[in-house]
Amino acid sequence: MAEPIRALRGMNDILPDEAERWEALEELLRDWLRSYGYRNVRSPVLEHTALFRRAIGEATDIVEKEMYSFTDELNGEELTLRPEATASIARMAAEHSLLHDGAQRLYYIGPMYRHERPQKGRYRQFHQVGAEALGFPGPDVDAELLLMCARLWDDLGLSGIRLQLNCLGSTEERSAYRKLLVGYLEENESDLDEDSRRRLRTNPLRVLDSKNPVMQQLIAGAPRLLDALGKESLKHFEGVQAILKDANLQYDINPRLVRGLDYYNLTVFEWVSDTLGAQGTVCAGGRYDGLFEQIGGKPTPACGWALGIERLLALVADSGRPCPDVYLVNQGEHAARSAFRAAEALRGAGFSVVQHCGGGSFKSQMKKADASGAPVAVILGDDEAQAGEAGIKALREEREQFRVPVERLPEAILDLLFGTGEEQ
Numbered sequence: 001m002a003e004p005i006r007a008l009r010g011m012n013d014i015l016p017d018e019a020e021r022w023e024a025l026e027e028l029l030r031d032w033l034r035s036y037g038y039r040n041v042r043s044p045v046l047e048h049t050a051l052f053r054r055a056i057g058e059a060t061d062i063v064e065k066e067m068y069s070f071t072d073e074l075n076g077e078e079l080t081l082r083p084e085a086t087a088s089i090a091r092m093a094a095e096h097s098l099l100h101d102g103a104q105r106l107y108y109i110g111p112m113y114r115h116e117r118p119q120k121g122r123y124r125q126f127h128q129v130g131a132e133a134l135g136f137p138g139p140d141v142d143a144e145l146l147l148m149c150a151r152l153w154d155d156l157g158l159s160g161i162r163l164q165l166n167c168l169g170s171t172e173e174r175s176a177y178r179k180l181l182v183g184y185l186e187e188n189e190s191d192l193d194e195d196s197r198r199r200l201r202t203n204p205l206r207v208l209d210s211k212n213p214v215m216q217q218l219i220a221g222a223p224r225l226l227d228a229l230g231k232e233s234l235k236h237f238e239g240v241q242a243i244l245k246d247a248n249l250q251y252d253i254n255p256r257l258v259r260g261l262d263y264y265n266l267t268v269f270e271w272v273s274d275t276l277g278a279q280g281t282v283c284a285g286g287r288y289d290g291l292f293e294q295i296g297g298k299p300t301p302a303c304g305w306a307l308g309i310e311r312l313l314a315l316v317a318d319s320g321r322p323c324p325d326v327y328l329v330n331q332g333e334h335a336a337r338s339a340f341r342a343a344e345a346l347r348g349a350g351f352s353v354v355q356h357c358g359g360g361s362f363k364s365q366m367k368k369a370d371a372s373g374a375p376v377a378v379i380l381g382d383d384e385a386q387a388g389e390a391g392i393k394a395l396r397e398e399r400e401q402f403r404v405p406v407e408r409l410p411e412a413i414l415d416l417l418f419g420t421g422e423e424q
Contacts, residue, residue: 010116010124020371025313026109028324028354028372029129032155036148038107038131043088045111049078054294055087057262059202066114081113086263086288086304087295089132094297103135109309123310130285132304139239142267142287142303143247146240149271149283149305150249155324155352158315161282163250164270166257167237169229171265171290177228178204184222191218208256224255236266259284263291267303273315282315283307316373325351325376326413327369327395331362332382339380342390342406346378349410370395376413392416 007013014022030040049069056062068081082088085108098104109129116124131148133141146163153161168174182204185192192200193215196207208219229237244251259268268286285305292300326346330339343355354372356365362379369377379391379401390409393401394416404412 008124012123012125020368021313021316021373022309024354024368024372025309025316026129027368028155029109029152031354032148032152033107033129033131036105036131036144038105041089041092041106041108042110043082043085043092043108045082045113046079047082047088047091049080051087051091051295052080052083055090055263055291056084057203059199060206060262062114066116068113068115083114084112084306085110085128085130086132086306087291089130089134089304090288090291090297090300090302091295093134093300094292094295099135099300103133106132106134108132122308127309128306129309130304130306132302134302135300136303137289137301139236139267140243142236142240143243145285145303145305146244146251146269147247147249149307150247153271156312156316160275161271161273161315162252164254164257164272165237165240165251166254166268167226167229167233168258168265168268168286169225169233173229173233174205174225174265177223177225180223180228181205181207188218191215203262205258209258219256225258226253226255233266240267259286263288263294265289269305275315281308282311324354324372324374325417326353326378327372327374327376328353328355328378328380329362329365329369330356330380331359331365332380332385334382334385335380338385338390338406342378342380342409345406346410346413351410351413376416378409378413 049067052067053063058064062083067083070079071077072079089106089108093099093104093106107130109127111125111127113125116122131145133145150163153159169177182200185196185200185204185207189197189200192207193210193212195212196210196215199206207215208222210219241251257268257270264286266287266289269284270281271283272280273282274280283305285303287301287303289299289301291302292298328339328343328346330336339355343353346353354374356368362381366377375394375396377393377395379393384390384403388406389403390406391401391403392409392412393399399416
């Protein structure tokens, strides 16, 4: 018997039960992104290696140690499986003049590849959803991207995800700060670990991001980048904070947060959780106003984030709480139109709702409703729509399905979830 061939380490099969959870989450993510005006784009998995070397930085861990790169034997081109997607989105936008008619809000969902040690929520093939706001120079879009995430955590019923903020300033400000930092680190070089000594010569700001406990006291005594920023950079950072404060969004300023990619400037941020082990970052990003020029495009202000789908699924599973409140099943021409009105009315009443799109039988739709984690399915067929009614079915307990007038849906669902649950 031939020896069995197995999946590569860190590249995981997603089997049917788990794939249904992925589908439900992806559907919710797409609806959430569209509700903020973000439109889907899809970039190739393979890009020229030069794209990532220029964008991410030659002296970063990703480019030095983690990329899957090879030479195409047919034409000698240096190619790389994308380790992240922001560089690809910027290349796409520049190549196709996507900003010709104005600023763009774009999103992507797909696999990325990095050769690193597999651990919980971090694999060699991993999946990200990302939002990229291109052509927006002000702090308002930075804040919008952060408020979007806060709404997602709320929609998913997640808690304990903390926001950390920092400002990296301009290229010129970072260059001046770099000299201060290098001087400080050289004075204390004997106390640096091996990794930090290497970074001291190539990318000294990354020393601040060291997770080595032995290094923390030394890092705490380093000069602060925030103290080296000029008036305009500080004004931008204060503008972001003002909007977050108006929205009552809590955050911590982490002056050691630098991110691992060279294209960032001004605002950088991470959403972190204590439940994912050593790799606690759930979502991260920032502003990258110089990236388009780095890859040969026109100067373009831009800001975005990437969110790890595997990590998000782990948090949803660990939380033990459902994703949406309601999954809305519908079939038939009249029902499809009524479904939109019903979904919006429920959202207006404070429910998170995933509305089924794309057709399919009631049976297949109910399977997706169950996989979504929602406690309640609202069911609309043409008969219900013509009668001005909707069916309600509890998905997590044994109850008879019942019908109510559409205008009474919010009240009936609240009663089912939190009241007596008696059919009206």
